[in-house]
Amino acid sequence: MNYKVKDISYRYSEDGKNVLNHVNFTIEQGKVTAIVGPSGCGKSTLIQIFSKVIPSLIMNGVLEGSFDMPEGTFVSVVSQTPENQLFGYGVEDAIAFGMENLGISQEEIVERMEYVLDLLNLQHLRNRSVATLSGGQRQSVCIASVLAMNPDILIMDEPVSSLDPNGKLMVQSILGQLRVSGTTTVLVDNNLVWSADIVDHVIGLLDGEVVFDGTRDEFFRDFSLQKKLGVIIPQEVEIYRELSKYFKEIDLFYTLEEAKTQIEQLITKGSGLKSFSESCSCAPIITTHNLTKTFSDGFHALMDVNANLPVGQVIAILGQNGSGKTTFVKHLNGLYKPTSGDVRYKGDSTLKKTVAQISKDIILVFQHPEHMLFEETVERELTFCARMQNVPFTEKQLEEVLNRYDLSDERETFPLNLSMGKKHMLTILSVLFSSADVIILDEPTLGMDDFLVKDLEQMIHTLTAAGKTVVIISHEIPLVFKLADSAILLNQGKKLFEGCKEELSRKEELFDAIHIALPPVVALSKSLGLEQICYTVEEFAEKIKKLKK
Amino acid sequence: MDYLQYVDGNSLLHRLDPRTKFMFFVVMAVVTSVIKSGVALLFLFGFFMIMWHISHIQKYILVLAGKLKVLLVFIFFLWLILGLFESPIVPYGPIFYKRLLPFINGQELYICFDWYDLYKGGVYALRIFLMISSFYTVLLTTNFSEIILGLRKWHIPYTVAFAIGLIFQIIPIVISELKAIMEAQSSRGLEIEDCGWMTKIKNYVTFSLPLLFRVISKGQAISLAMHYYQLDFKVHRTTYKGIKATYYDAYFVIANSLAISITILLRIYFYIPV
Numbered sequence: 001m002n003y004k005v006k007d008i009s010y011r012y013s014e015d016g017k018n019v020l021n022h023v024n025f026t027i028e029q030g031k032v033t034a035i036v037g038p039s040g041c042g043k044s045t046l047i048q049i050f051s052k053v054i055p056s057l058i059m060n061g062v063l064e065g066s067f068d069m070p071e072g073t074f075v076s077v078v079s080q081t082p083e084n085q086l087f088g089y090g091v092e093d094a095i096a097f098g099m100e101n102l103g104i105s106q107e108e109i110v111e112r113m114e115y116v117l118d119l120l121n122l123q124h125l126r127n128r129s130v131a132t133l134s135g136g137q138r139q140s141v142c143i144a145s146v147l148a149m150n151p152d153i154l155i156m157d158e159p160v161s162s163l164d165p166n167g168k169l170m171v172q173s174i175l176g177q178l179r180v181s182g183t184t185t186v187l188v189d190n191n192l193v194w195s196a197d198i199v200d201h202v203i204g205l206l207d208g209e210v211v212f213d214g215t216r217d218e219f220f221r222d223f224s225l226q227k228k229l230g231v232i233i234p235q236e237v238e239i240y241r242e243l244s245k246y247f248k249e250i251d252l253f254y255t256l257e258e259a260k261t262q263i264e265q266l267i268t269k270g271s272g273l274k275s276f277s278e279s280c281s282c283a284p285i286i287t288t289h290n291l292t293k294t295f296s297d298g299f300h301a302l303m304d305v306n307a308n309l310p311v312g313q314v315i316a317i318l319g320q321n322g323s324g325k326t327t328f329v330k331h332l333n334g335l336y337k338p339t340s341g342d343v344r345y346k347g348d349s350t351l352k353k354t355v356a357q358i359s360k361d362i363i364l365v366f367q368h369p370e371h372m373l374f375e376e377t378v379e380r381e382l383t384f385c386a387r388m389q390n391v392p393f394t395e396k397q398l399e400e401v402l403n404r405y406d407l408s409d410e411r412e413t414f415p416l417n418l419s420m421g422k423k424h425m426l427t428i429l430s431v432l433f434s435s436a437d438v439i440i441l442d443e444p445t446l447g448m449d450d451f452l453v454k455d456l457e458q459m460i461h462t463l464t465a466a467g468k469t470v471v472i473i474s475h476e477i478p479l480v481f482k483l484a485d486s487a488i489l490l491n492q493g494k495k496l497f498e499g500c501k502e503e504l505s506r507k508e509e510l511f512d513a514i515h516i517a518l519p520p521v522v523a524l525s526k527s528l529g530l531e532q533i534c535y536t537v538e539e540f541a542e543k544i545k546k547l548k549k
Numbered sequence: 550m551d552y553l554q555y556v557d558g559n560s561l562l563h564r565l566d567p568r569t570k571f572m573f574f575v576v577m578a579v580v581t582s583v584i585k586s587g588v589a590l591l592f593l594f595g596f597f598m599i600m601w602h603i604s605h606i607q608k609y610i611l612v613l614a615g616k617l618k619v620l621l622v623f624i625f626f627l628w629l630i631l632g633l634f635e636s637p638i639v640p641y642g643p644i645f646y647k648r649l650l651p652f653i654n655g656q657e658l659y660i661c662f663d664w665y666d667l668y669k670g671g672v673y674a675l676r677i678f679l680m681i682s683s684f685y686t687v688l689l690t691t692n693f694s695e696i697i698l699g700l701r702k703w704h705i706p707y708t709v710a711f712a713i714g715l716i717f718q719i720i721p722i723v724i725s726e727l728k729a730i731m732e733a734q735s736s737r738g739l740e741i742e743d744c745g746w747m748t749k750i751k752n753y754v755t756f757s758l759p760l761l762f763r764v765i766s767k768g769q770a771i772s773l774a775m776h777y778y779q780l781d782f783k784v785h786r787t788t789y790k791g792i793k794a795t796y797y798d799a800y801f802v803i804a805n806s807l808a809i810s811i812t813i814l815l816r817i818y819f820y821i822p823v
Contacts, residue, residue: 053776077777083722084770087715087778089555089692096789098778109789129557129692131721146777335732355732356740364736370766371726371733374759388738416762434738 001070003027003153003184008065010045010054016061019045020208023065027153030182032175032198034216036190037205038230038449039419043188046205047155050186051077069152076151080158082135082142091125091133091141098149109148116144119181120174134321136167143174147183154178155186160194161446164321164475165516168194190449191232196220197254204229217252230449235478235520235537242541246548256520260527267547272529282310285438285469286332286362291341293327293493301327303493304341309438314460314470316484316501318477320514324493325473329440332471334358345438360389363436367443369423373415378407381415381426385434393433401432405455420447425455432459439463440471445479457483478519481505481535489514505533554721555692560604562690565801566794567699570687573805577683580809581676585823587668589815590675596808597682606689613685617678624677625670632666634659638822669823693717698792708782719767726763730756 003026010020020042027033035043048054050067052075069075076098079085088094095116099109117123122144125137133141139159146154156175160168172194178185179198187195202219204212212225219225220237236259237252244250247266253259286309293302302324309315309332317325330336331343334355343350350358363385366372375381382401386393402408405425410418415426424447431439441460445453460470460483474480480487487504489497491514497504504510505522517523521540525533530547534540562570584590601607614621637644642664652658691699693714700710734756735741741752 051777053773057772057776074779077773079770079774079777081770084767085774085777087718087774089694089718092789093694100786100788101778101780101784103785103787106787106789109787113789132557149779330732333736335736354740354742355735356738356742359736359738363738366729366733366736368729368733370759370763371729372737372759374734374755385737430737 001029003029003073004068005046006066006068008046008049008063008067010042010049010061010063012058012061014062018208020049023205023208023210025203025210025213027184027186028201029184031200032179032185032187032195033201033203034187034189034192034195034199035203035205036192036229036231038190038451039421039447041205041229042208043190043205044157047077047157047188050153050155051075073152074149075153075155076146076149077155077157078139078143078146078159080161082138085142086130086138086145089129089131091122091128091130094130094141095145095148098145102149112148112150116148119147119177120144134167135163136170139163139167139171140174143171147178153184153186155188158189158191159187161189161191162443165477166320168475172198190230193232193234196234196237204231220252220254227450230451232450232453238537239520239524239540242537243544246541246545256523259520259524263524263528263544266549267528267544268549269529269547271531274531282313284308285311285346287344287347288328288331289342289344291328291331291343292339293324293331293336294339301493302331302338305490305493305495307488307495307498309469309471309488310486311437311469312464312467313485314464314472314483316480316487317471317473317490318480318487318514318516319490320516322492323490323514325490326442327493328488328490329364329442329471329473332438332440333362333364335364356388359385360435362438362440363431363434364440365428365431365442365444367446369420369427369447370416372427373423376414377412378402378415378418378426379411382407382430383433385430385436389435391433391435397433401429405429405459421449421452424448425452428456428459432463436468438469438471440473442473443475444472445474445476453479477516478521481519481522501535502533553688553724554717556606556609556689558605558690560606560690561797561801562600562604562606562686564795564797565690566792566798567691567695568702568792569794569798569801570691571699571703573801574683574687576805576809578680580812581680581683584812584816585672585676586816586820587672587675588819589812590672590679592815593679593808593812594675596812597679597686601686604686604690606686609689610682610685613682614678617681621674621678625674627670628673629666629670632669633662636661637663637665639665665821668821672823688717694790695792698788698790701788702792706782707786711780711782715771719771722767723760723764726767727756727760730759730763734759 005023005025008020008023009018011018035046037043048058049063054061055063086094087097092113095113096109099112117126120140120143122140125133125141130138130141160171163171175185175195175198187199192199199216202212202214202216203210204225206229212219220233223241226233234254236254236256239259240250240252250262250266253262288305288307291302291305294300305328317328319325327336331338334350334353337351345361373381375384379398383393383398402411415423418426424444428441428444444456448456463470472480472483481501484501486500488495489510496513497507497510505518508518511518521534521537525540530543534543601610644661644663646662648660649657650660696717697710697714700713701707731741739752739755
């Protein structure tokens with residue numbers, strides 16, 4: 001039994017513009033269907049229609065067409081922020097909540113509880129409180145709580161967007177389990193990096209219309225469509241896309257192993273990495289000396305961290321959640337005062353300065369834009385830092401930024417009405433008008449599609465070209481390696497590594513220790529014996545082309 | 550340090566039936582409202598301290614005391630100042646200062662600063678602290694799922710019980726949101742540390758807008774989640790977990806009964822009218 005989306009059109013008000021236009025497709029039972037498309041293409045509206053939020057809770061719109069499913073079909077949704085969806089103090093309470101609402105007997109609740117805990121390998125969490133779980137664990141419990149209600153269709157709305165690599169792996173493995181168990185799953189996410197290997201069917205939406213309806217392989221072979229939709233794809237597929245320009249015989253691959261096997265057959269194996277002699281000797285702009293932070297509950301967040309952040313570079317702070325990355329950068333801008341140790345900017349201690357005083361030199365952009373946005377227009381938000389720090393700016397500079405980043409039409413818009421990605425971009429752009437020499441970006445790609453990520457890359461290049469230092473915390477490891485010059489690796493509050501990217505890429509054991517995978521281009525450069533490590537797909541494809549048999 | 554939220558643990562208080570704890574709060578609220586004897590209240594305070602110590606929550610009570618200090622000092626001085634205009638009701642004890650001061654229209658104002666003013670201020674501050682801390686003790690040791698279960702066992706409608714539980718679930722979220730907003734704004738150059746009171750008040754207005762939007766968006770997300778979980782207050786709900794009184798509850802009730810009896814006796818024998 002498949003579920004049919006039949007000619008659905010929708011607008012949020014009588015006289016409004018259609019956000020969905022004659023949408024037709026089929027959700028295949030027991031398969032994983034991915035709905036992709038840029039911000040504002042209508043993905044969220046579709047979720048609301050499938051889950052009957054429209055018209056049950058949102059009643060003012062005009063819905064035409066239908067979502068054909070048998071009487072009593074139950075659709076449930078896992079949202080991108082499990083914190084908002086888990087009701088109950090303990091894991092068991094949270095999982096039982098939905099079943100209790102359905103009026104299921106206690107015996108059956110016990111039975112289903114055991115089933116989902118076993119299915120998703122969550123037995124070890126059952127006696128924990130939800131508040132103490134990691135992001136990935138919370139999302140897993142959220143999926144369990146919805147699955148326990150036995151939905152006919154499970155919709156997952158950007159389920160890994162705020163998770164670290166470990167969390168992503170956890171949800172990825174659960175999605176794999178669901179596919180094996182024959183659960184009909186709809187994945188709504190413009191980032192297919194983590195799910196490419198599992199998805200069966202892809203629906204592409206653009207401006208409220210279906211522009212693609214086909215299999216995963218067909219989608220990944222259609223390069224222009226991927227670009228048009230701004231879909232973030234796995235780096236392995238990007239490698240395939242580049243290599244297929246030079247090697248007609250190459251077949252689509254999704255995993256590192258498949259990539260290696262195929263490329264090895266096409267090239268003469270390289271002579272291996274040349275010895276590395278480059279030293280990272282830029283003068284530091286920020287130094288930390290024996291930085292130690294112990295919170296009032298006794299948790300040691302940082303332990304004796306000595307680090308030099310080189311001027312004018314892009315510096316990545318890497319580590320799993322809980323490794324101390326955010327605590328570290330909050331010391332740099334003065335939000336946290338160390339238990340012991342010191343932070344120095346251009347040689348002077350910052351400990352006695354207020355956060356606002358430090359922000360004139362070191363500015364931190366938070367990962368959730370809603371925490372930062374409060375002005376009434378995009379223009380005022382953009383110039384907020386400049387006004388706070390009395391930095392002069394001209395109308396011409398303002399217009400340039402608005403034009404460059406596609407915000408001209410939204411100059412007078414209320415910032416909170418922008419899409420998540422644009423809101424985030426706006427908070428980042430406001431630092432362009434500040435006096436700070438060091439810009440710290442905490443998870444800057446959150447909510448961004450491929451178009452905005454490219455804009456962000458461009459902006460970071462502009463900042464470093466102007467002599468600014470950019471510190472970046474991100475779980476998007478391929479992007480980090482593409483942009484960063486050097487890195488600091490933290491694990492459980494201790495510094496594991498500090499140095500340039502080239503040096504870090506050669507120390508695979510460090511990545512094993514922190515359970516983060518090297519980007520595919522880096523891993524392939526090494527395993528295929530290239531003379532030097534590549535950090536971008538284009539660079540890698542060029543090197544491979546030269547080794548063609 | 551966590552504030553205004555449940556603290557995970559397995560102490561005597563944590564293991565009690567939530568209904569026993571609700572009853573404890575109700576009884577203590579009545580006792581502290583009725584009893585105005587300094588000696589009796591000090592005894593009750595001692596009993597509370599033993600209870601907090603056994604349950605390992607004393608450090609959280611200290612945090613509460615820190616947050617309440619302005620209120621408690623205000624109450625203390627309010628009653629102390631009111632007492633300055635009257636003589637002590639009981640004849641014993643030192644008088645530190647007594648005088649008739651010239652007042653408007655040639656009248657005179659009688660001022661008498663004596664031990665009884667200090668006593669009265671102390672008694673009222675202690676009563677308020679005990680009343681609030683008894684509620685806080687329940688809050689620290691009862692998670693919101695137990696609160697809902699306990700209220701339902703008292704035949705409180707699920708709509709009300711769920712709303713109360715939800716409030717306790719949301720309070721820590723709102724506190725952490727406010728903290729994040731303050732950090733984010735100061736990181737962008739808004740001075741919130743080195744500024745005067747007026748600027749601080751103005752800044753709180755600044756923070757309130759993003760906080761309001763965050764709370765609204767959280768509220769929307771929660772109502773969507775309630776829809777996804779098919780929460781319908783008209784439909785009969787079942788429960789996965791049950792609650793049952795155990796011998797811990799019996800010990801607790803006995804200890805509290807004894808403490809209240811002693812408090813009443815102390816009130817009878819050592820009562821100074823306030």
